[in-house]
Amino acid sequence: MSSHENNENIKNPSSPKEELEVFHKIHNDLDQSITEKSKLAGWINDRLPIVASLENTLKRHPYPKNLSYWWNFGSIAGICLVIQILSGLFLAMHYVPNTKFAFDSVEHIMRDVNYGWLIRYIHAVGASMFFVALYAHMIRSLYYGSYKPPREILWWVGIIIFLLTMATAFMGYVLPWGQMSFWGATVITNLFSAIPLVGESIVQWLWGGFSVDNPTLNRFFVLHFLMPFLIVGIVLLHLVALSTTGSNNPTGVPMKSKKDSISFHPYFTIKDMVGFVIFFIIFGYFLFFYPNALGHPDNYIPANPLVTPAHIVPEWYFLPFYAILRAVPDKLGGVLMMFGAIILLFFLPYLDKSKVRSGAYRPAFQKFFYIFVINFVFLGWLGKSPADGWYVWASRLSTMYYYAYFLLILPILPKFEKTLPLPESIDEDYKSKHKH
Amino acid sequence: MKKYFLVLLLLPSLAFANADVDPSIDESKITSALHPKEMKWEFDGFFGRFDRASIQRGYQVYKEVCSACHGMKLMSYRNLQDIGFSEAEVKNIASEYLVTDGPNDDGEMFERAGLPSDKFVGPYANEQSARSANGGAYPPDLSLIIKARHDGPNYVYSLLNGYKDAPEGFEMAVGKNYNPYFEGRQIAMPSPINDDGQVEYKDGTIATKEQITIDVVNFLQYVSEPETEHRKKMGVRTMIFLGILFGLLLSAKRAIWRNVK
Numbered sequence: 014m015s016s017h018e019n020n021e022n023i024k025n026p027s028s029p030k031e032e033l034e035v036f037h038k039i040h041n042d043l044d045q046s047i048t049e050k051s052k053l054a055g056w057i058n059d060r061l062p063i064v065a066s067l068e069n070t071l072k073r074h075p076y077p078k079n080l081s082y083w084w085n086f087g088s089i090a091g092i093c094l095v096i097q098i099l100s101g102l103f104l105a106m107h108y109v110p111n112t113k114f115a116f117d118s119v120e121h122i123m124r125d126v127n128y129g130w131l132i133r134y135i136h137a138v139g140a141s142m143f144f145v146a147l148y149a150h151m152i153r154s155l156y157y158g159s160y161k162p163p164r165e166i167l168w169w170v171g172i173i174i175f176l177l178t179m180a181t182a183f184m185g186y187v188l189p190w191g192q193m194s195f196w197g198a199t200v201i202t203n204l205f206s207a208i209p210l211v212g213e214s215i216v217q218w219l220w221g222g223f224s225v226d227n228p229t230l231n232r233f234f235v236l237h238f239l240m241p242f243l244i245v246g247i248v249l250l251h252l253v254a255l256s257t258t259g260s261n262n263p264t265g266v267p268m269k270s271k272k273d274s275i276s277f278h279p280y281f282t283i284k285d286m287v288g289f290v291i292f293f294i295i296f297g298y299f300l301f302f303y304p305n306a307l308g309h310p311d312n313y314i315p316a317n318p319l320v321t322p323a324h325i326v327p328e329w330y331f332l333p334f335y336a337i338l339r340a341v342p343d344k345l346g347g348v349l350m351m352f353g354a355i356i357l358l359f360f361l362p363y364l365d366k367s368k369v370r371s372g373a374y375r376p377a378f379q380k381f382f383y384i385f386v387i388n389f390v391f392l393g394w395l396g397k398s399p400a401d402g403w404y405v406w407a408s409r410l411s412t413m414y415y416y417a418y419f420l421l422i423l424p425i426l427p428k429f430e431k432t433l434p435l436p437e438s439i440d441e442d443y444k445s446k447h448k449h
Numbered sequence: 450m451k452k453y454f455l456v457l458l459l460l461p462s463l464a465f466a467n468a469d470v471d472p473s474i475d476e477s478k479i480t481s482a483l484h485p486k487e488m489k490w491e492f493d494g495f496f497g498r499f500d501r502a503s504i505q506r507g508y509q510v511y512k513e514v515c516s517a518c519h520g521m522k523l524m525s526y527r528n529l530q531d532i533g534f535s536e537a538e539v540k541n542i543a544s545e546y547l548v549t550d551g552p553n554d555d556g557e558m559f560e561r562a563g564l565p566s567d568k569f570v571g572p573y574a575n576e577q578s579a580r581s582a583n584g585g586a587y588p589p590d591l592s593l594i595i596k597a598r599h600d601g602p603n604y605v606y607s608l609l610n611g612y613k614d615a616p617e618g619f620e621m622a623v624g625k626n627y628n629p630y631f632e633g634r635q636i637a638m639p640s641p642i643n644d645d646g647q648v649e650y651k652d653g654t655i656a657t658k659e660q661i662t663i664d665v666v667n668f669l670q671y672v673s674e675p676e677t678e679h680r681k682k683m684g685v686r687t688m689i690f691l692g693i694l695f696g697l698l699l700s701a702k703r704a705i706w707r708n709v710k
């Protein structure tokens with residue numbers, strides 16, 4: 014019997030490879046597989062091994078027993094994807110992707126389609142809730158070091174999901190063909206003209222013409238319909254990567270034995286349900302009572318290429334990046350800094366070299382992290398402020414802190430910071446926090 | 450320099466300034482809009498409901514005053530049944546309007562009396578005609594006006610009641626009217642509601658200017674969001690359900706986790 018399987022005094026793995034080896038040796042035991050207990054389950058599994066597969070994930074795979082509610086946001090984001098696809102599907106049955114009819118078709122949904130108003134508001138509010146879940150999920154990863162080895166690919170796949178979701182949301186917002194739809198599309202697609210030499214050609218190719226017009230709307234509808242299914246595929250990759258490395262946990266100390274872990278079912282199935290209900294309460298508050306609070310009134314004015322709105326602003330979840338874009342006084346520079354702010358995230362595993370994984374044991378890191386979060390929110394507020402006066406300088410300073418956090422603070426911090434002593438194991442940490 | 454510095458210190462207070470009240474503020478220099486007055490509306494809040502009597506009066510105001518210039522093309526005559534008109538009344542109202550239909554079997558377009566299924570007939574054939582009749586300005590369609598303006602109900606109410614003479618020294622453009630609630634303070638629309646009794650209400654309610662504007666806002670809110678009542682009722686029931694579900698699930702979670710040591 015390997016000394017790893019039942020010994021609580023295992024030292025912390027010293028390399029990502031070792032961590033993976035230790036993780037793969039941990040299994041929860043089952044008296045009997047459901048494929049033996051249930052004839053139906055056995056019959057299905059003999060023909061398509063999904064039953065055994067699900068059982069493995071839900072009952073045999075180890076999950077850290079000390080996961081906090083910050084770990085609920087992944088499944089919440091997953092539910093948001095399902096909600097968006099279902100509500101979007103039913104909207105698509107009534108929506109017309111033609112500039113002459115788009116706006117009125119949305120109003121037809123709101124007024125004439127049975128519960129059309131409900132489906133439309135679920136989709137619109139749902140998009141915002143999706144980003145709440147994504148940002149919370151990413152904040153968790155940034156704080157607890159979930160991007161560090163061996164979870165680099167898990168993190169990268171996550172950023173790809175984030176990018177695809179942003180592209181999907183951007184195109185979706187164009188579809189109602191309101192003033193903000195049209196002008197937001199015009200501003201953002203025009204950015205690509207900043208690419209030297211081929212920029213203008215690329216933009217005309219994207220537009221399908223010489224400005225945002227019917228061809229643009231039509232293709233945005235097609236792509237908006239398509240991309241969520243791509244996202245589903247990437248999410249499955251994300252889950253496979255997760256099952257390969259195992260979940261991180263608030264201590265950052267990996268699972269080493271059965272004493273550190275519990276099965277997904279019933280512990281996290283029920284805990285995820287609690288998370289879902291809290292999430293639905295917040296969703297419901299906006300959906301039923303303030304469905305337009307997160308949107309812009311100008312989008313209830315039909316698109317007019319001859320009238321530019323006083324202030325062109327994207328939806329709230331894009332505002333921090335919009336502020337970064339506008340902070341740079343050069344078009345190409347602004348585009349590069351804006352995309353750079355997200356591309357930067359790919360390099361996180363190599364920028365943050367601290368041997369201590371979780372921010373919970375890094376007091377100096379915590380201070381810079383909190384400033385980062387407040388700064389990001391501040392950038393968002395700047396994104397919807399006019400681009401003049403002191404707002405410009407504030408945006409530049411804020412953008413500099415955003416970049417400095419990743420490029421300067423995180424790499425340098427490990428050299429100077431005093432970290433707190435790590436617990437010996439997850440089990441020890443759990444017991445010390447749950448003295449009843 | 451000290452004088453200019455003191456003025457600079459006072460500038461932030463302009464955000465809260467109400468020039469109506471504070472004589473030290475030079476109103477002729479301000480072009481930004483005043484914040485709308487905060488009113489209490491029957492449809493506000495978690496338990497908001499439509500005041501159907503008011504909405505019906507508001508429809509009468511729209512019909513007699515606003516529809517001269519403003520269309521409402523997203524409303525159908527049959528929708529008026531939701532605010533309390535009977536089927537017969539709706540048929541009657543619709544039939545007062547001429548709708549272009551066709552082509553008939555001779556290939557010609559023809560005019561016929563409106564049906565409940567028809568959308569509201571607007572005052573102009575198209576936008577160009579509307580602009581031509583209004584000095585180049587386009588009276589916006591009112592179907593979504595409440596949702597298309599920030600703080601819609603209060604904004605529309607304040608705007609309709611806000612007309613006054615331009616302050617001394619304020620340069621008015623030709624054909625524009627002074628209204629401190631409109632961004633830029635110069636609006637193409639002349640004051641539409643001026644006198645008490647401008648409309649004679651069928652239900653006998655006294656039609657003060659205040660009453661007229663309240664009624665028309667109630668009507669416009671219904672037109673912009675006909676689902677308001679249904680949505681809020683559903684919302685209250687859903688939140689109660691979720692609250693109870695939360696309690697049950699949390700207890701279940703705690704029970705299940707009790708054996709995790």
